[in-house]
Amino acid sequence: MPLRLTVIGAGYLGTTHAAAMAELGFEVLAVDVDADRVEQLNLGNLPFHEPALPELLRKHTASGRLRFTTSMAEAGAFGDVHFVAVGTPQRAGEHGADMSYVDAAVAGIAEAATKHCLIVGKSTVPVGSARRLKDVVLSKSSPGINIDFAWNPEFLREGFAVEDTLRPDRLVVGTDSDSANEILRAVYADALERETPYILTDFETAELVKVAANAFLATKISFINAFSEVTETVGGDIRTLADAIGYDARIGRKFLNAGVGFGGGCLPKDIRALQARVSELGLDTTMRFLNEVDEVNLRRRDRVVYLAEQLLGSLEGKTVAILGTAFKPNSDDVRDSPALDVAGQLFNRGADVNVYDPEANANAAKRFPRLNYCDSLVSAVTGADIVLLLTEWPEFIQMDPETVGTLVEGRIVIDGRNVLDPEAWSGSGWTFCALGRRMDHVSVPVPV
Ligand code: NAD
Ligand code: UGA
Numbered sequence: 001m002p003l004r005l006t007v008i009g010a011g012y013l014g015t016t017h018a019a020a021m022a023e024l025g026f027e028v029l030a031v032d033v034d035a036d037r038v039e040q041l042n043l044g045n046l047p048f049h050e051p052a053l054p055e056l057l058r059k060h061t062a063s064g065r066l067r068f069t070t071s072m073a074e075a076g077a078f079g080d081v082h083f084v085a086v087g088t089p090q091r092a093g094e095h096g097a098d099m100s101y102v103d104a105a106v107a108g109i110a111e112a113a114t115k116h117c118l119i120v121g122k123s124t125v126p127v128g129s130a131r132r133l134k135d136v137v138l139s140k141s142s143p144g145i146n147i148d149f150a151w152n153p154e155f156l157r158e159g160f161a162v163e164d165t166l167r168p169d170r171l172v173v174g175t176d177s178d179s180a181n182e183i184l185r186a187v188y189a190d191a192l193e194r195e196t197p198y199i200l201t202d203f204e205t206a207e208l209v210k211v212a213a214n215a216f217l218a219t220k221i222s223f224i225n226a227f228s229e230v231t232e233t234v235g236g237d238i239r240t241l242a243d244a245i246g247y248d249a250r251i252g253r254k255f256l257n258a259g260v261g262f263g264g265g266c267l268p269k270d271i272r273a274l275q276a277r278v279s280e281l282g283l284d285t286t287m288r289f290l291n292e293v294d295e296v297n298l299r300r301r302d303r304v305v306y307l308a309e310q311l312l313g314s315l316e317g318k319t320v321a322i323l324g325t326a327f328k329p330n331s332d333d334v335r336d337s338p339a340l341d342v343a344g345q346l347f348n349r350g351a352d353v354n355v356y357d358p359e360a361n362a363n364a365a366k367r368f369p370r371l372n373y374c375d376s377l378v379s380a381v382t383g384a385d386i387v388l389l390l391t392e393w394p395e396f397i398q399m400d401p402e403t404v405g406t407l408v409e410g411r412i413v414i415d416g417r418n419v420l421d422p423e424a425w426s427g428s429g430w431t432f433c434a435l436g437r438r439m440d441h442v443s444v445p446v447p448v
Contacts, residue, residue, distance in 0.1 A: 002026065003026060003187065005018075005021050005026045005027070005028045005079060005080070005082075005187070006031060006075040006078060006079035006109070007029075007083045008031045008032075008075065008082060008085060008105045009031070009087065009105060009123070010038065012048060012265070012333070014086070014122075015030065015048075015050075015053065015057070016161040018030040019053060019056040019057050019060055019162070020056065020166050022060035024166070026187070028060075029067050029074065029075055029079065030066070030069070031069055031070065032070065038069060041057065041061070041068040044058040044062065048332055048333070049330075049359040049360075050159070051162070056162060072112045076114055077112075079113075080118065081117065081118045081120060082109045082118070082120065083120050083122050084105045084119065084121045085123060086104075086123055087123070088123050088125055088269075090268075095276040096126070096272075097273040097276075101123075102123050102133070103133070106119060106121070106133045106136055110136065110147055111140045114142070116145060116146045117148070118148040118149070118183050119137055120149075120150045120180075121133065121150070121151045121153075122153065122154045124153060124154075124214070124266065125207055126273055126274075127204050127277060128207075130203035131203050134149045134203070137149050148179055149177065150177065150181070151173070152171070152184065152206070154210075155213060158328070158330070158331045159329065159331050160330075166190075167196075168191055168196060169197075171184075171199065172209050173198070173200050174201050174202055174204070174207065175203070176202065176203070210270075211270050214267050215274055215290060217262075218262055218268075218271050218297070222292070222296040223256075224436075225261055225296050225300050225435075227436070228258045228300070229299075231437065231438065232439070235438040236437075236438070237437060238258040238418065242257065258418055259416050259418050259435050259436075260304055260390055260435065261297040261301065262297055262327075263341070264331075264335055264337070265327075265333060265335035268294070271290045271293060275287045275290050275291060301338050301341050301342050304342050304414060305349070307414055307433055308386055311412050311433065315346060315349045315350045316351075317352070318350075318351050319351070319352045319383055319385050319409065320351045320354065320385065320388060321354045321386070321388065321408070322339060322343045322346075322355040322356070323356060323357075323377065323381075323396045324339045324389065324390045324391020325357040325363075325390075326363075326393075328391060329391055329393045329394070331359070332359040332360040332363050333360070334360050334364045337364075342416070343368065344368050355371045355372065355374065356373075356374040358393055358395065361374075381404055381408050382407045383407075384410070386410060386413070387404065387412070388413075389413070389415050390417065397419045399420075401427075405430065411428070411430040411431060412430065412431040413425055413431070414434070414435075418436060420432075422434060
């Protein structure tokens with residue numbers, strides 16, 4: 001009989017994984033504690049924006065191959081393989097990861113399992129968690145029920161989640177069980193047929209691969225953003241600098257886009273959790289550089305606020321148009337979004353803040369209800385004293401400076417993602433500022 005899979009946690013990761021596994025031919029049952037979410041998902045309605053996922057969800061809820069439930073007991077009776085994909089957010093007021101959801105999900109499914117099965121962790125966790133949770137599984141499983149255990153971290157990117165899940169660039173599996181390895185090779189047979197690298201390792205390496213990858217990406221972004229602080233001071237063009245070093249294949253051009261920095265539900269919390277975990281292990285200084293990575297990143301947001309204030313003289317009574325609230329394009333995710341952070345800071349300093357994002361307005365409004373949410377680019381910029389591009393959606397990159405210029409009160413723009421053509425904007429009479437470029441009309445010092 002073909003393997004039956006469950007996915008525990010139907011968020012960005014879990015829903016994508018569940019739908020992709022259904023697409024690969026498996027029968028999938030996904031579990032979430034949020035009953036409304038489960039109801040919507042069963043109707044084929046995706047509660048967040050992710051390209052290509054609505055089609056997959058509708059296809060497989062209709063075919064019957066993909067179902068959602070709130071019942072762990074149902075999942076325990078159904079699944080041969082249980083993937084755990086619940087959240088590991090930053091703990092309130094601390095840097096460490098909140099493991100309570102993973103702990104509850106793993107214990108819950110181990111208790112509920114009524115047949116031999118495999119539990120596979122996919123959430124991003126502090127090193128040492130998998131070994132600890134393996135013992136939890138042993139202690140919670142019913143007599144006579146054998147449960148294997150593995151950790152299989154996920155590397156998908158929001159915006160490309162379906163593609164990344166169906167065609168991953170590598171698979172990493174941490175386990176000490178031969179049968180867990182065999183079962184996962186069967187689950188991932190499609191990718192393995194395409195010779196996708198499959199890295200079989202121990203629990204600790206698997207956990208560390210995940211956080212090392214995110215820490216490296218965050219470091220790359222802050223590296224180029226630190227150079228932005230230099231080029232803003234001495235002159236120079238950060239985009240050219242990134243292109244030039246990126247031609248060196250050892251460095252590579254990806255993740256060297258300077259701007260308002262990284263956000264989202266993963267990079268920021270993962271670098272903080274890694275530092276916290278390594279400190280717990282007594283290695284206080286080992287990951288200290290990640291503190292700098294974090295600081296450089298957060299300084300970029302303050303820099304935008306500072307520039308806006310400098311350019312306007314005072315923010316009091318001024319109308320600011322913020323283009324983008326999602327942490328990146330092709331997403332409606334506003335978790336730790338640089339754009340929304342900047343919008344909130346400007347509001348708190350007295351500006352009237354219009355915001356527009358093609359997908360993320362609703363999520364942003366839940367976090368920052370007092371901003372003026374606009375339903376189009378045109379309404380956001382109309383009457384604005386300054387325009388800030390903070391998420392590089394295509395419709396913002398393609399804006400025509402002449403057309404936008406007829407709508408605004410003042411032709412001042414800050415390109416927070418280095419995606420606009422400086423000559424075209426300056427040529428249309430705009431005061432043009434971009435992060436990583438020297439601005440002669442603004443006093444230079446980085447304020448924080
Ligand atoms: P999310 O917050 O979108 O989803 C988590 C879901 O789990 C929520 O729907 C929540 O209701 C549910 N949940 C919580 N406790 C539960 C329980 N005990 N039983 C069943 N459901 C439960 O989170 P996410 O963005 O999908 O991230 C999940 C994990 O995957 C995190 O560790 C994250 O770091 C990692 N990750 C995320 C991505 C991504 O792009 N979002 C990529 C790779 C890895
Ligand atoms: C990131 C990783 O890229 C995924 O591999 C990983 O699985 C995921 O985290 C996770 O662990 O959840 P994601 O958060 O979807 O994926 O977004 P990224 O594409 O990595 O972008 C993160 C942030 O960095 C965004 O705010 C983006 O605007 C910013 N960024 C990215 C830059 O500022 N400059 C760049 O050059 C690239």
